[in-house]
Each structure stands twice: as C-alpha cells, then as structure tokens.
Amino acid sequence: MNDHRRDVGADGTDDIDPHDAHTLEPPHDIGAVARFDQWVDDRFDVLRGREPTDRILYAISELADFSVLWMLIGAARGVRSEHEAAKAIRLAGILAAESALVNGVVKSLFKRERPVYQGERPHHLRIPLTTSFPSGHASAAVVAAMVLSEDSSWTPLWWGLAATVAASRVHVRIHHASDVIGGALTGAVIGTVARRLWKLPTR
Template sequence: MQLYDLDAAATRTINSLAGASAAIDFMMVWVSAIGVPLLVLAVAGQWWRGSGRTRSRHVLVAAGLSFLVGLTINQIVLLFVHRMRPYDAGVTHLLIARSADPSFPSDHATATFAIAAAFLLHGMRRLGLWFLAAAVLVAISRVYIGTHYVSDVLGGAMTGIVAAMLVRPLYREGTRVDQLIIGIL
C-alpha cells in the first residue's frame, strides 16, 4: 500500500462519519469555521490577565508570531506544492463550500498548532494543553467536513510546531523589543 493510499483511506474513514448525525455535522462545520478565530480571541483575551502579566504577555506575543510565521511558511510551501483537494479527487464528500486554494498544508492546522506549541514551548502547560486539544479538534474537523486529507492537517500541524520552535529562540523574553511590545496597553 502506497502512502497516498494510506492517507486517502484514513481521510475516507474520518469523512465517512459525516452525514450520520446532523448534530455532529453541525458541530464539526462550526468548529472548522470558527475554531481559529476563537483561539485567536482566547489568546488575545489573555493580554489583560492578572498575575504574571509580563511573562504571559511575552508568551502571547510569541504565540502571535508563531501563528504568522507558520502561515508565511505555508505560503512558501504553496509555491511548490499544488495538491488537489480530497473532494476534487473523489476521496471525500464536502459539507461546506469549495475552497479555491490547494489542499496542502492546512492553514487551520498550522494556525492552531502554532498557538498551542508556543504556549507549551514557553512553559505554559495548562493553557498549552487546552490549546492543543482545540487544535486537534480543529484538525479533525477539517478532515471530517471533507476539505483536507489527514496528511494536510498533519503537515499543517508540523508547520505550526516548527514555526513556534523558530520563534522561541528568536523572540527572547526580557529583550528591549520584548519589553517594548509587552508594555503596550
């Protein structure tokens, strides 16, 4: 069995659950549509959190930078990789409107995993694990609704994690730039 066949089979298995329950379909479409904006709002909402404000703000900025770096990496990947969406290849049936851009990597997975990885890499374990759970749910929802292959969301997750790993040593806590940024508001 080739890797594509394994990827298509895993994708088909997850997507085959779509249509069995209107409530689950609705939830997965909803998670897919507003998961990223909700995570961004959850990160932004931490800005005014009480204790450890300086440390928290540094991590919040690092999460935002990881998000942006991850999506930038995706744009570079898209210059070289033009993967057909699984619904166009007859692998899945789609629950939402068609997308005009290529399938690999998943921007949704990149964005959410970048946020989770930034929190985890900066030692904010409790919040990081919540963000990680949300990222996994968003990634699964993208396959469930038929818009991505499993490997698309795994590639997006890796891009997000790599972005957070790149940001970690480059945006250091306590530097002048860090103090300027976290001093805002």
C-alpha cells in the first residue's frame, strides 16, 4: 500500500530532508483533529519501547506493506479448493483496485505530512514518501477483512488482524490517528462497493 519509500535501519534515525518536505502542503492542523491525534499518540507512548509489543507491531506493519499479509492469507486459503482459489483471486483483484484508488486518487486530494520522528527506532522500518492521509494500510486492512469475512467462520480473526495492522501504523509513528480512521472509512466504502460489483464465487 505504499509507493516510493526509503529504508531506516534499527540503529538509524528517520532523517527528514527539508528539500523533500517543501513539495507538500503543511499538515491539516484542524484544532480538534490535531488534539485528538496528539491524545492518541500519547496513549501509544505507554506501549512504545516495550518488547515483544514493539517487535510484533513493527513486524505486522512491515508485513502489511503492499497488502502482502492479505495476499498470503488469500493464497494459503486458495490451495484448499478451486472455490477457495477463485476467492483468493477475487481478494487480490479487489485489493489491487483499492490500492489504485487510494494511492492514485484519494491521496492526491490531500497533502498531509506524516508524523515527524527523528529518534532511534527499535526495529527496521520502511518509511513511505507518499502523503499521510488516508492510511493505505488501514484502508486495505478493512477491505481485506470485509472480503475474507464473507462465507467464513473466522470473522473475528480477520477483523482483529485488521485492527492490529491499523493500530500498528500509529504505534510506529508512520500515521496520525486521524489518517488511520480516514483510511478505515475509505476502506469500508471501497469494500462495500467491491463486494456488490464482484460477487462471491458460487460453489
């Protein structure tokens, strides 16, 4: 769910190049939104710097890049039968459409900077260069959970995993909380439309 990115090692810092920043408009610091984002970020500070919490949330955040996590789940289910394979193809197609819409259209409407963090990160993390709003990870997670939950008895697992992916983006300081909420709402709309346009394969 990310475009051009730069790598930051576990022992390095997230250096922000001022020459890159000038191409973006300032963050949308609407008073109430900024206060909400800060309040949520303060809550996450209680979890940051703790193991295995850091390792788990950094790992799941990385694994969800480009919807790899959801593609792997779809592929694992797809080997069981032709019906499941058709469902896996449907999931991949819907996620590809979601990525194109969010990264190619929705993000272009907003010019919000990502949270600035120049401290040392406990684990390796790939830093997106795209704008912050909405969260592509959160959008894809909601879409994936909606699609995976159809004709499935594992619905709580899919939604729990989606919530963890979304929360991880705040934990690793890649997104503001409002970015994640915006992404989740975007994903809900895309998922609803996609499920109506591309029906679940029949057995």
